Amino acid sequence: MLRFGRVAAMGTVTALILIAGVWASWGTAQHVLLTKGREQGTVEVSRCGEGSCSGPYSPVSSGSQTRERVVIEDSVAVAEGRTYSVVVKPGGEDVVRSGPAGMLYAWVPLGGALLLASVVVAGGLRLTRAAWGMAGAGVALLTAAFFAV
Incomplete structure (x- = not known):
């Protein structure tokens, strides 16, 4: 029962972090993507x-x-x-x-959310491979945005 509670709580926290990252990015990204x-x-x-x-x-x-x-x-x-x-x-x-630089820059909040959520996934859910994948995606997005801008 305790394990289920931990998984449910950390899963909820992870989902909220990722939703917040998409929400923060979408305000700008919608104008760049849907032209x-x-x-x-x-x-x-x-x-x-x-x-x-x-x-x-x-x-x-x-x-x-x-x-x-x-x-x-x-x-x-x-x-x-x-x-x-x-x-x-x-x-x-x-x-x-607009363009590639604008698109990548718009999604920077999602990159940060992926990095933060990877820590929760690794520590709270104990899914290290998924956490490394999320962290890698976050770092790749932030790095690409840095070099594109």
Whole structure:
């Protein structure tokens, strides 16, 4: 009975960690993965400050409009004076990076969740092979994102 309780509790914790990782990633990843019907283009970052960068937007997709200013999140993936391919979030002037670098960067929270969940799987569920697989997938995702950005 005690073993069942441990397995159920650790399984629940693992599931919650992974769901939280997907949830945190999906907010950005949905715009990068589901691009059909969304405005796509490039932004030349001209100014950064207080957690966001901005610059003029040049459309690439049909139906997209030129904008004088769009806002992209200021992160390690964005530098002033550089041009990035982006997707416009619906209903505003916010954009997210697109392409392979944007896709990998969007899934970084899931990579962290995989690493954290692997510790729970190894220690709480005592499934070392599954834990090593999860940790390897997390490290691969974070490493790929690091080099792509």
